Amino acid sequence: MPTLKEQFWDPIAGFGVTFRTMFKKVVTEQYPFDKKPTAPRFHGRHQLNRWPDGLEKCIGCELCAWACPADAIYVEGASNSDADGERYSPGERYGRVYQINYLRCILCGLCIEACPTRALTMTNEYELADNNRADLIYEKSDLLAPLLPGMEQPPHAMLLGDDEGDYYRGSFGSRQQSGDTHDRHESEG
Numbered sequence: 275m276p277t278l279k280e281q282f283w284d285p286i287a288g289f290g291v292t293f294r295t296m297f298k299k300v301v302t303e304q305y306p307f308d309k310k311p312t313a314p315r316f317h318g319r320h321q322l323n324r325w326p327d328g329l330e331k332c333i334g335c336e337l338c339a340w341a342c343p344a345d346a347i348y349v350e351g352a353s354n355s356d357a358d359g360e361r362y363s364p365g366e367r368y369g370r371v372y373q374i375n376y377l378r379c380i381l382c383g384l385c386i387e388a389c390p391t392r393a394l395t396m397t398n399e400y401e402l403a404d405n406n407r408a409d410l411i412y413e414k415s416d417l418l419a420p421l422l423p424g425m426e427q428p429p430h431a432m433l434l435g436d437d438e439g440d441y442y443r444g445s446f447g448s449r450q451q452s453g454d455t456h457d458r459h460e461s462e463g
């Protein structure tokens with residue numbers, strides 16, 4: 275024969291957690307309608323940065339690809355040529371093909387540590403899902419930073435210095451037209 279407690283109290287007690295939770299603050303996030311900002315140094319999608327005149331910082335050296343533990347980066351370098359009007363970066367070489375495979379990438383950030391020109395940085399963007407595999411291989415055009423005011427779409431000549439040394443040293447002198455733009459751009463990366 276069940277006791278009075280077992281008959282009347284125990285069935286109600288089972289809902290104790292439910293009733294208590296009903297009056298607590300809701301912690302559910304309404305993603306994707308309400309997106310919470312990430313931590314400032316969150317490792318999200320990569321970005322290929324530009325110099326303040328629009329030239330690309332990537333020199334096609336492949337150090338990022340060699341540093342990647344997941345073999346997620348593919349780079350093919352090519353030579354700049356002022357004679358042919360084919361200059362995409364200061365110096366000799368640029369990244370002609372640049373791909374990151376987000377099916378493999380673990381967002382560890384080793385590639386951005388390896389990059390000698392700070393061409394490669396990471397944004398806070400974390401929406402890297404899709405319904406097919408091909409679209410998760412990001413091409414250079416998907417990764418390049420947008421052109422900001424004062425930048426020109428490459429190919430074009432070096433507008434900020436006589437040679438790549440002026441760019442790498444940051445000694446743009448009087449030709450620097452948008453230094454604050456450059457800083458803002460870097461901080462986005």
Ligand code: SF4
Nearest residue numbers: 342379380382383385
């Ligand atoms: S974040 Fe890590 S895994 Fe992703 S491409 Fe860079 S080195 Fe490779």
Ligand code: SF4
Nearest residue numbers: 332333335336338389
């Ligand atoms: S992103 Fe950096 S490390 Fe990778 S190829 Fe370009 S310059 Fe080299």
